Amino acid sequence: MLKKTILGAAVMATLMGNATSAEPMGPLGVELTNEAKVIFLTTMADSEIKSKNKQEEILCLAQNIYFESRAESMSGKAAVGNVTKNRVEDDRWPNTYCGVVGEGPVRESWKTKKDKNLKDSERVYYPKKHRCQFSWYCDGAADVIWANYEKTGEHIEGNKKAWQDSLNVAVWVTGWSDITIKDNSKGAVFYYNHHLVSPGWADTKEFIGVLGNHTFMK
Secondary structure: OHHHHHHHHHHHHHHHOOOOOOEEOOOOOOEEOHHHHHHHHHHHHHOOOOOHHHHHHHHHHHHHHHHHHOOOOHHHHHHHHHHHHHHHOOOOOOOOHHHHHOOOOEEEOHHHHOOOOOOHHHOOEEEOOOOOOOHHHHOOOOOEEOOEOOOOOOEOHHHHHHHHHHHHHHHHHHOOOOOOOOOOOOOOOEEEEOOOOOOHHHHHOOEEEEEOOEEEEO
């Protein structure tokens, strides 16, 4: 416990020495404020997840849980996380969390597209608006996890808790820590917010159940 406390303090000191503005973190390009970064890094240390690849995968999963269900209960967050995992394990989708969450057609940035001599690895791509698997990722709005205010550093308690809960659920869903949870989505690979939409594709899927704001299907 002392080691983790010291590590947490070191992480906090390092980040607080930087600007408080949100910066991109992870392959999905989501911006995290300093407090959001501290929560992520501390959770990885507490969960003893040292692999950079696993940390990146958990980050992608947690971001999806946060933006899809941050106002949901822990059960609601777990269901969203489990649907994402079920897709990872299904041959119809990519076999990584980052791949599943970021799946969809992309367009190249005009800045890199105009340079015909640029290497493929240096080109920048963005998801096409309203064409991806998870609406938050390509709705055209900025994706920021506001755990603190930029100017003052003051914590935003509701967002801070939602982000911590999302990270905890992501760790448990992956099964990469001492704590694991069962699939409470019952094998679902689709869901939608029945308060906001009524998608045409729902008629072609098998209904599983309703949890919180979402209807789950497979």
